[in-house]
Amino acid sequence: MIISIDGSSGSGKGTLARGLCGMYHFKHIDSGLLYRKVAYYYLHAKEDLKDVHSFIKNIDKINLDEVSESILRSEDVAQKASEIAVHEIVRNYVNDEIKRLVIDQSSEYKGFVIDGRDIGSVVFPNADVKLFLHASEDDRLTRRIQQNIELKIDTSHVVDLQNRDTRDSTRKIAPLVVPSGSVVIDTSLMSIQETLSKAKEIIDMNL
Ligand code: C5P
Numbered sequence: 001m002i003i004s005i006d007g008s009s010g011s012g013k014g015t016l017a018r019g020l021c022g023m024y025h026f027k028h029i030d031s032g033l034l035y036r037k038v039a040y041y042y043l044h045a046k047e048d049l050k051d052v053h054s055f056i057k058n059i060d061k062i063n064l065d066e067v068s069e070s071i072l073r074s075e076d077v078a079q080k081a082s083e084i085a086v087h088e089i090v091r092n093y094v095n096d097e098i099k100r101l102v103i104d105q106s107s108e109y110k111g112f113v114i115d116g117r118d119i120g121s122v123v124f125p126n127a128d129v130k131l132f133l134h135a136s137e138d139d140r141l142t143r144r145i146q147q148n149i150e151l152k153i154d155t156s157h158v159v160d161l162q163n164r165d166t167r168d169s170t171r172k173i174a175p176l177v178v179p180s181g182s183v184v185i186d187t188s189l190m191s192i193q194e195t196l197s198k199a200k201e202i203i204d205m206n207l
Pocket of ligand 1: 009031032033035036078081082083085115116117118119164168
């Protein structure tokens with residue numbers, strides 16, 4: 001079973017995805033983290049790989065798992081992720097990785113919860129359950145600041161969230177949209193528990 005969760009930064013996708021995976025013993029794939037890994041290594045690439053195309057063509061030579069999550073969660077890395085995510089070659093690389101992870105682990109897990117910006121619209125348009133999370137700007141900012149405090153990372157760039165959301169929603173390839181057939185959940189006034197219960201209700205109808 002594939003469950004897609006799309007939405008903008010700080011809408012609560014990660015928290016919901018982790019909660020659902022705990023509930024159903026499904027596997028969580030955080031596509032934003034994959035874009036962040038690519039961005040981090042691209043930021044640190046040698047001069048001859050500063051062209052995105054050359055970088056992606058050589059990406060198999062890099063072990064993308066050597067960087068800690070708190071570094072990947074910084075807003076600097078997120079901004080670079082959003083910048084490189086406009087390139088088709090980057091998106092194709094990440095999408096292939098997501099599909100490979102699903103295939104490789106399909107005997108171990110009965111379901112996958114995949115969160116991002118284009119999961120229900122582009123990567124898995126036939127997902128069994130498609131969720132789209134919406135939250136007010138104030139709530140999203142508050143959550144991101146809270147998450148940064150918990151991860152002990154700088155909160156001063158959180159204001160850049162809006163630039164990133166604008167870029168993510170207006171890019172030509174795979175912009176953030178409400179995928180057709182998705183259920184929109186407005187998490188602004190909902191607790192984590194309420195959001196989980198709502199999502200569970202929808203998933204249970206499709207099990
Ligand atoms: O979800 P997260 O904030 O970690 O994503 C970082 C960036 O990666 C986003 O701002 C977006 O530009 C990009 N992204 C994307 N498509 C996805 C997931 C993330 O373009 N499916």
